[in-house]
Amino acid sequence: xxxxxxxxxxxxxxxxxxxxxxxxxxxxxxxxxxxxxxxxxxxxxxxxxxxxxxxxxxxxxxxxxxxxxxxxxxxxxxxxxxxxxxxxxxxxxxxxxxxxxxxxxxxxxxxxxx
Amino acid sequence: xxxxxxxxxxxxxxxxxxxxxxxxxxxxxxxxxxxxxxxxxxxxxxxxxxxxxxxxxxxxxxxxxxxxxxxxxxxxxxxxxxxxxxxxxxxxxxxxxxxxxxxxxxxxxxxxx
Numbered sequence: 001x002x003x004x005x006x007x008x009x010x011x012x013x014x015x016x017x018x019x020x021x022x023x024x025x026x027x028x029x030x031x032x033x034x035x036x037x038x039x040x041x042x043x044x045x046x047x048x049x050x051x052x053x054x055x056x057x058x059x060x061x062x063x064x065x066x067x068x069x070x071x072x073x074x075x076x077x078x079x080x081x082x083x084x085x086x087x088x089x090x091x092x093x094x095x096x097x098x099x100x101x102x103x104x105x106x107x108x109x110x111x112x113x114x
Numbered sequence: 115x116x117x118x119x120x121x122x123x124x125x126x127x128x129x130x131x132x133x134x135x136x137x138x139x140x141x142x143x144x145x146x147x148x149x150x151x152x153x154x155x156x157x158x159x160x161x162x163x164x165x166x167x168x169x170x171x172x173x174x175x176x177x178x179x180x181x182x183x184x185x186x187x188x189x190x191x192x193x194x195x196x197x198x199x200x201x202x203x204x205x206x207x208x209x210x211x212x213x214x215x216x217x218x219x220x221x222x223x224x225x226x227x
């Protein structure tokens with residue numbers, strides 16, 4: 001079975017400073033990995049996805065993530081946080097053996113302070 | 115607008131009742147996935163349909179059932195509702211296996227009183 005572990009439930013950064021949201025995955029197969037964002041009272045929006053192409057994946061709004069097989073990690077980064085980045089972020093894994101259903105991490109709440 | 119339509123957006127009902135949530139996938143997508151988001155359980159996969167057939171099952175209770183119709187829209191039926199069923203229910207669709215990406219609807223917020 002595939003799963004992800006988000007290492008921080010809450011992250012707080014100052015506006016203009018870098019963002020790092022950590023995610024480790026567990027998968028017996030070559031996984032597809034995603035980061036989704038959920039703003040308060042909103043639906044889920046795809047930030048980026050890794051599907052065994054380039055290990056450094058660029059997403060929307062300046063976010064990127066690097067797939068590191070040796071570390072089984074897929075951390076999300078952004079060079080400079082904006083106030084509008086405050087939201088809940090989910091690391092997600094899917095794979096063929098689960099019918100490609102998405103398995104979500106528990107989420108990391110990002111707080112951006114002025 | 116993501117292209118995935120969920121109705122209703124909000125639903126308030128009493129314990130013991132039955133409700134039906136509806137999802138219309140993005141045009142051309144054959145797979146529909148249902149997810150439940152609650153404070154204590156987080157986002158959990160319930161069930162997947164592909165072109166009318168059940169493809170995968172997650173943590174779906176026996177009181178819950180789903181189906182996908184020939185026009186590819188899907189319905190999630192929740193019966194004998196309990197207070198703990200109060201949650202946000204999301205539907206997502208994908209073209210095929212999902213490695214090409216998923217599109218989520220805006221969800222149905224169910225409140226059981």
